[in-house]
Amino acid sequence: MSDLEIDPDEALCEPSPRPGPITELYPAREVPLGGVRGVYVERTLPQRDLPTVGAWCFLDRFGSATATEAGASPDILPHPHIGLQTVTWPLDGRIRHRDSVGSDVEIEPGQLNLMTSGRGIAHSEFGVPGAEAGHGLQLWIALPGTATGIDPHFEQHRELPRYAAPGLRATVLIGTLGGVTSPAEAYTPIVGADIALDPGTDVLLPLDRAFEHAVLVIEGTVAIDGTELGAGPLLYLGTDRAELRLSSTGGAHFALVGGEPFTEELVMWWNFVGRSHEEIVEARQAWEARDTSRFPTVVGHVADERIPAPPLPPLRLKPRKRATGCTHL
Ligand code: MN
Numbered sequence: 001m002s003d004l005e006i007d008p009d010e011a012l013c014e015p016s017p018r019p020g021p022i023t024e025l026y027p028a029r030e031v032p033l034g035g036v037r038g039v040y041v042e043r044t045l046p047q048r049d050l051p052t053v054g055a056w057c058f059l060d061r062f063g064s065a066t067a068t069e070a071g072a073s074p075d076i077l078p079h080p081h082i083g084l085q086t087v088t089w090p091l092d093g094r095i096r097h098r099d100s101v102g103s104d105v106e107i108e109p110g111q112l113n114l115m116t117s118g119r120g121i122a123h124s125e126f127g128v129p130g131a132e133a134g135h136g137l138q139l140w141i142a143l144p145g146t147a148t149g150i151d152p153h154f155e156q157h158r159e160l161p162r163y164a165a166p167g168l169r170a171t172v173l174i175g176t177l178g179g180v181t182s183p184a185e186a187y188t189p190i191v192g193a194d195i196a197l198d199p200g201t202d203v204l205l206p207l208d209r210a211f212e213h214a215v216l217v218i219e220g221t222v223a224i225d226g227t228e229l230g231a232g233p234l235l236y237l238g239t240d241r242a243e244l245r246l247s248s249t250g251g252a253h254f255a256l257v258g259g260e261p262f263t264e265e266l267v268m269w270w271n272f273v274g275r276s277h278e279e280i281v282e283a284r285q286a287w288e289a290r291d292t293s294r295f296p297t298v299v300g301h302v303a304d305e306r307i308p309a310p311p312l313p314p315l316r317l318k319p320r321k322r323a324t325g326c327t328h329l
Helices: 277-288
Strands: 011-013 024-026 029-032 040-045 056-062 076-081 084-092 095-099 104-107 112-116 121-127 135-142 153-157 162-165 168-177 190-197 201-206 212-220 222-224 227-229 234-238 243-248 252-259 266-269 272-274 326-328
Touching: 056 212, 056 252, 056 266, 076 272, 076 277, 084 095, 084 168, 095 112, 095 153, 104 112, 112 121, 112 168, 162 201, 168 201, 168 252, 190 201, 190 243, 212 222, 266 277, 272 277
Parallel strands: none
Antiparallel strands: 011 266, 011 326, 024 234, 029 040, 040 056, 056 135, 076 121, 084 112, 084 135, 095 104, 095 121, 112 153, 162 168, 168 190, 190 252, 201 243, 212 234, 212 252, 222 227, 222 243, 266 272
């Protein structure tokens, strides 16, 4: 998946403080991915006042029943990334992933694609002919400054560990939950999990107190710390929670994301996560110049199959002081 917003915001994100155990609801916004089929995604990260949850900096739900043109398979041509990991978690259908480090794989529900851009990678994502159109989550994880220059690489995990409690089954995508650790490679203290609750469940989920967390419901309804949460918005839970009480009358399926609050400033624009305006400009120029030393050709695609970068906004980024969150230009 790609950030194909026609006019993406450029944002400077201030380091977030440790907010304590709060609850805040952030609405999803429908974002058009462009192209002829009018595909939309429901985006819940970043938010103007919530740039990151841990190192999670981007959260899209694609192909859901409520998205416009549901069922349309958003074939995404080759496009570049820097400074991040992409996490693809299908909920229905099959997706074919191809990238500039030679990967050409299909993924189905229960499996995880984790692509680490390091200094630069390009990839495409296509529906599989004859298979159901894809529905799932795509998330980005910001790499810390110490890992933004590493070699790009790709992992597919077909088996992931599970944490279970009465009425609760969690698949740990990345990081550690309840003492269960995913083999997916992480560069910051982080957690991402897919959690199912049986009808009538009332259970405590152990959390890392040093982390901040957020929940996105995929199906059903769950009561979390007094908030009844259904599909759509992101519920931000803050930090300093050793456990989370989850109860559901009719059952629920949701994603939990969390991590140590990310303290580095980020500049996010289009498909790039950087530290400065100059870094973004340089990556954009390399992509537009078809610099294959930075972004090699994606396997199975010819050089002309690519998404061009949108024009940069006319202003240079300047840091602005806000209590929390991003300054959008
Ligand atoms: Mn992408």
